[in-house]
Amino acid sequence: MTRSACLIFNPVAGQGNSEQDLATIKRILEPEFELDIQFTTKEISGGELARKAVANNAEIIIASGGDGTVSMVAEALINTDIPLGAIARGTANAFANALEIPDTIEAACKVIVDGATKKVDAAICNDKPMILLAGIGFEAETVEDADREAKNRLGMLAYVLSGLKQLREFEKFKATIETDDKVIKVAVNAITIANAAPPSSVLAQGTAGVVYDDGLLDVTIIAAETRAGAIAISYHLLQSASNGEAAERDDVGYLRTKWIKVTTDPPQKVVLDGEIVGSTPIEIKCIPEGLTVFTPVEEVIQAEERLEHLAGIQIENKEATSESETIVETDNSKIISD
Template identity: 65%
Template sequence: MNRSACLIFNPVAGQGDSEQDLAMIRAILEPEIDLDIQLTTEEISAEELAHEAVRRGVDTIIASGGDGTLSAVAAAVVSTDISLGIISRGTANAFATALGIPDTIDAACQVILQGVTRTVDAADCNGHRMVLLVGIGFEAEAVERADREAKNRFGVLAYILAGLQELRNLHSFDVEIETEDKIIKTSAVAVTVANAAPPSSVLAQGPGGIIVDDGLLDLTIVASLTRAGAIAAAFHLFQTASAGNGAERNDIGYLRAKQFKITTEPPQKIVVDGEILGTTPVEIRCIPAGLKIFVPSREEEEAVEKLEGLPNLTIEEKPSPENSPD
């Protein structure tokens, strides 16, 4: 008996041919999965379709679109027992990258067919479900500047161009950060709280490695006072994160906690999983083990054996125990 799933498909995501994309998804999945295909429209959002699927009691939801679509569907699935499949077709594909999911249609479909799931954390930000991160200050301004037309023309480069343009307006603000056990007051140009984040989300990389199932959120503070300092801080974060190390500059701070309450003076825009959602103050709390998601099998995710290339290598297969002589 075939598995079944609700496929929520955004036909305007990305820069490819959506009809061909949908045809490819169906060709790969439908031999093994009965798909209930739901298309987003200007009137019906991915979030509405996902909530309706949850109400129907489906076992699996597959989301296909950009990061906005994927995050909206994931938000609806948080704290349910529904398995979530991801087929990323967006500009940045941050969602897939952060969770180790391939960002090509064929490979993403194969992950879903394998049926291996992993339970990861989610978060709540001012009443909105969050899977990736909330950016306060610089990142929120840059995301707002990277509009749909720019993303269609330049792809992921649109975010980089928007960030460079936003550097001209760089300004610091006073921030108070309250955790379960301390209150921190400082000045910053950007504060990022991450549940999960790809390497491209440089301003979230203070700890040098974000763990998606530890029941904690990772907060990074960038306090550079000049454009040159902000560029240097971003490059340092990229370097240290690539090496798996925490940042070491004096104008970068980071910490982990179960929840954060953040206030700023003056109020700052916030961006949650790529969408502008008002201004500070903001409260973010981790939802441990809040999301069950299809991921690559362990064998694909990390190598468990590597012997090729060793000098004078010989390998002898031992007989299995049941075939061993008494």
Template identity: 55%
Template sequence: MSRSAYLIFKPASEQRETEQELMEIRAMLEPEFNLSVYSTTPEVSAGQLAHQAVENGAEVVIAAGGDGTVSAAAEALINTDIPFGVIPRGTANAFATYLDIPSDLKAACQVILAGNTRLVDTALCNGKPMVLLAGIGFEAKTVEQADKEAKNRFGAFAYILAGIKQFWQGVKPFETNVETESQTATIQQATAITVANSAPPTSVLAHGTTGVYVDDGLLDVTITSPQSRLEGAIALYHLLKSGFNDRAVELDNVHHLRAKHIKITTEPPQPVVLDGNLKGTTPVEIECIPNSLNVLVPNNQI
């Protein structure tokens, strides 16, 4: 008997593209699964659809969309044994990239069909699900500047362009207070704070620590406080290197720590981006939930 699977599908901007992608996914998955397809709308979120799938007894839940869709759908599956499949179709797809889930639709479906799972951590940020990271300050302002038209034209490169623009315009420093289960610190001239559950090397501002691991039960916190564009450029260079070699950044203006629970306040309040989407302003409270999401992954991630 086929297993019941719920596909939560975020439509593309072009109707023809949506129909073609959905046809390809169905062709791959329906021979194996009794597949129910539900599309998100402005009124019905991926999170609502995922909760509905769980209530209806889904044996597998699959999210086809970007990081925001994946994060929202994951909320309903936290601390369940239900396998969670990811078909990356968004602008950045950082969560899929981190877990080596391929961007090609058919290859991503093959990962789901293979059935290999891995337990990974998730987190809650002010009560909202987080599978990737929360960015405060520079990163949030970069996401604000990467408008929808630019993302449609340039994809993930739109964030790079917005980041360069933000960097050269300058970032106004802010004071931040960071409180964890073991320490409290105040930094007077912060420009960016990143709290990561998982992050590929391209999420540059997340990599102050010695590697970001999705199954260590901890959040990785990186705070940058450069006093000039030159210091900022040097910090970004070392953070990029750290993302690829898993070596902590040793600079006076890059602060890093690991914690299970963290509270962050800023003066003045700063915008917050959560898993690629803007979600209000500081303060934030984030808690890691260890080994709480059962993700379908490629063989090399088991």
């Protein structure tokens, strides 16, 4: 029996020929699925089309476009049990890369045809769905500066050039990071809270590979003292991600948590799944197994936490009381614990 599927197709995604891309998708999928093809427009987003498909009891929903299209469709499917198929045709393709979904149309279609699905986590950030990550500070400024024209013309190089520009405007800000069990106060350049992230999302790589199905958010804290230090951190995190190792620099910290709230002074811009959505404060909660995806990905292992070495950091465990807490001094940090 032929399965039915709604294909949500963004005709302006990426730098390829969209008509040829669609023809390839139809050639591979139509023998297996009864396709209902819906096109995004300037007026109608992938999210709107996905919500309509959900309301119409779609069996499967397939998103073909860049990260914006795939993320909006995915967000509409959180807690629905409707499987998502991703055929990435954008500039970064972060969602597909994070889940190791192939980045060619033919191979991505084969994953969908094969039919194997996996439950992965999602999240809510300030009442907005989050599939990938939220970036505060440096990453948000970089994404905002890399405009659509530059991305269409230069691809990933647009983000690299934007990042170099942001380094020239290098500065720190004060952050208060609250989790279920601690409150952290530290001066930083960037904070990245990831539900899922590919190795190319360098500032999310403190924990040596973001695990997208463990019910936890991966938080990476960047506290570089100089521009040269920020460049060195980026290179170190890139190498760490490539080697599957956790960051081991004194100006990089990381932790894993189900819930997090971040307040900054002064307020900082926030990028959510590749789009600027406002400024701090933000509050993010993980939704374990909130999304069903066609994916071939195997499970990986990551490091748990590394914080105390960050210069000037203060960590207060929420369980501590004035009668039982102990102050522990180190060379560059103060830790309050039971």
